[in-house]
Amino acid sequence: MGAPFATWWNVGPGRGVPPVAPRWQGGGVTTASPVTLDDVLRAREVLDDLLHLTPVEGSEAFSEIAGHPLMLKCEHLQRTGSFKVRGALVRLARLSDEERRRGVVAASAGNHAQGVAWAARRLGIDAVVHMPADAAIPKVEATRSYGARVVLGGDRVEDALARATAEAEAEGRTFIHPYDHVDVVAGQGTVGLEILEQVPDVGTILVPTGGGGLVAGIAAAVPAHVRVVAVQAERAAAYPASLASGVPTTVATGRTMADGIAVARPGDVPFGVLAAHGAQALTVSEDDLSRAVLSLAERAKQVVEPAGAAGIAAVIAHRGETLDGLAEPGRKVVVVLSGGNVDPIVLRKVFRHGMAAAGRYLHLRCNLSDRPGSLVGLLEAIAQVHADVVTIGHVRTGAGLGVDETAVDVEVVTKGSRHSTEVLEHVRESGYDAVVR
Incomplete structure (x- = not known):
């Protein structure tokens, strides 16, 4: 079983169909949701045929564990190995000619870096990406292979973000935030549109969550009756405290194998969307994450990084308990596998950790x-x-x-x-x- 039963956090007006645009309370001011279904639909027009329509795979093994029919949205098979390229491509495509001429700068531990680098090359934009000094070598080399100039330094993603924003101010480059921008969130939301088309009877979607761009985009894209659940590593879980307080809150984070979702504070834009839609969040342990990576490889033949396996970690940790209060009878659960960029050395350690946990x-x-x-x-x-x-x-x-x-x-x-x-x-x-x- 993993850690004790996850704590659920709910916020917003619930998931009944609203007569007007959803609204949320933040900082004492009531505002409309920053990203809407129309925004996501327009983002899909930008992406057009540039990216893969990633498959949805059924899984008898995980359905049995969950106690509900369960499908896997294989976004780890997307170009660059994660969903991040969607938001990056939409954001860069909407830059002005002058902004394109000046170039862009980004910061990331890996997946956003590769997404920005690939999108920039596709659009003919010069890109610089700041990454932590200990970023995984395969992610660094992949980012360089897409044509971006990589600058390594610092111990944390926050250090890379500080350097990237400083370079944007000094050189006039446009800073491409990994999750806190309406275009990025709308781009990630196209995953939700695909899920609706591929699994029309979806009732619940479990989404690995760091800053919240992917889960917010999906929440904006799907109808009100579909429950959207953010899943975070318990060592880096900013959303529970934020949803409980009603405002984005910074939390202390520890080291986690799910480095792709280790974010200390939710983005303002994603938090606004999730609060408006009454999304929910839960956390998973390191043992849960390692067992999920191992189980996905053994039972579904999918190689997924720990951050990308967070949704399955929730299913494995609590089996049917987690979904009993969420999944409606006759409607499917979809788990997003958000990324597959994992260092083979790290993968070996995670497999060993997962075997020990099991x-x-x-x-x-x-x-x-x-x-x-x-x-x-x-x-x-x-x-x-x-x-x-x-x-x-x-x-x-x-x-x-x-x-x-x-x-x-x-x-x-x-x-x-x-x-x-x-x-x-x-x-x-x-x-x-x-x-x-």
């Missing part, structure tokens, strides 16, 4: 007598319960070790939680002081 990966440490044959006995004990040893490491000096002892770390793949318990018990019964690491 009880299928066991890391044991045993103190052995440092003499020939000691390790053989331990490995035989593990083999007797049909577990698969994948790595072995030795620690010959350290606290608690005698001069004639060595600590052995053994990483074992098992068939699940029960098998892991069986392995541990058998190793201990065989005379080894095994400790789970």
Whole structure:
């Protein structure tokens, strides 16, 4: 099961069909929703045939877990590997001739960077993209391959944003925000239009959420009876506090494998849309995210980055509980897989983390007598319960070790939680002081 049952946050006038444009209360002023269905429809005209119509795939495995018919909107198969190119293309296409001449600048950990770079090349616009110093190498190289000049520096996306806005002011470039602009939100909303056409009986849409551009665009695009749910990593979840307070709120964030949705404050434009439409939000843990990435690869044959798998993480974490109060009988749940740009090294770590969270990966440490044959006995004990040893490491000096002892770390793949318990018990019964690491 993951973390305790997610906290739900609701705001706005509900999802009944409004007689006029939706309105929201923010900063003491009531305003209309910043992005409407008409905005999204016009954005689709801009995109035309430039991008892929990403597929929607059914999944018996995840439908069974959810307790409702469930479909996967495979936006990780979009050009550049994520939905971000939609908003970037709409934003850049609407620049004036003078703005195009001066060029654009953006900041991103990866997906927005690639979207801006691809769109800029398509439209013949010079682009500079600021990225954190530790940005994933595949994302950096992909951004460069699309023709943008990449500037690395700083530890956080916020550092890159500060440098990008400073360059925009100094050089007259147009800053392309990753989520807080009406054109960007409208562009992302075209995902919602496609879902309506591909799954006419959709009732609930689960959307990975950082700043909120994608989930807000979808909320603006779909009719009032379709419930839109923002899913955030619990270590970087700004929307619960923001929706509870009624205004965009900055929260402290921790390190999360879902770096693509690690945003400390919702965008004003996305928050306005979500508040107007009465959207809901929930959070998922790191274990939930890693299990989702692993499950998508194993059960749906889809390679998705942790941020892009947040919707499935919610389904796996709470199974039918999460959707019981949302999904209407006879209507489908659609989970957006928002991105697939993941570093292979990171993917390996996430898979291992996911296997551990699912009880299928066991890391044991045993103190052995440092003499020939000691390790053989331990490995035989593990083999007797049909577990698969994948790595072995030795620690010959350290606290608690005698001069004639060595600590052995053994990483074992098992068939699940029960098998892991069986392995541990058998190793201990065989005379080894095994400790789970």
